[in-house]
Amino acid sequence: MRFIGALIFWVIVAIIVFFAFAFSGIYQVGADVPHWSVTRHAIGMVREHAVDRRIADIKPPPLDDPALVKLGAEHYSEMCTGCHLAPGMGHSELRDGLYPKPPNLTRFAPDPAEAFWIIKHGLKMTAMPAWGATHDDHTIWAIVAYLQKQPRMSADEFKSLTASASGMQGHEAVPASAGSVPAPPASTAPASASGMH
């Protein structure tokens, strides 16, 4: 009985301390102040186990097909370089201000099943979007295939592989329905209209 009384007492104390902390406003929410190392380790541990649990049944298809790699490179150059860089790209203003900082994917090839899952579903509380909302599995595997080659790719190879990518269909079509994005000035409308079908 005394044990239960003490337990209830300490649970109430913990709740009061939590709300006092939350309402005090002292917690640093700015992206330019790093987490405590204990918070960083806790997030890393939760993320690692959560992803491992979900990728156990994912079997990567063959990823060596050059056409698949090219398709992936085109999508990567349109959607990912601002955060994850590309061959020949030193840094980006977007990436420099992000916390956690997106990994430089020109330095290592991520595990295929894990990369597929993260690209498709995104990662909460980071800037990594869920691309599965707008891209099918085939396209996501193509991006994974490209990522396996990227660390050994020169800037010129990347340029020639993605030369036909600018203005890819579909990518400009999204802002029109996104609501909060202001409409482009009238003079640029015809250029973006070409990707609207």
Ligand code: HEC
């Ligand atoms: C707005 C920024 C942003 C964009 C755009 C973005 N990512 Fe990410 N990405 C992140 C962040 C942030 C992380 C997670 C960093 C962390 O947890 O430490 C991440 C994680 C990843 C990882 C996991 C890497 C690892 O093994 O640790 C992969 C793979 C990845 N992104 C691929 C992509 C691809 C492919 C695209 C384009 C289709 C993309 N990302 C677009 C921000 C971005």
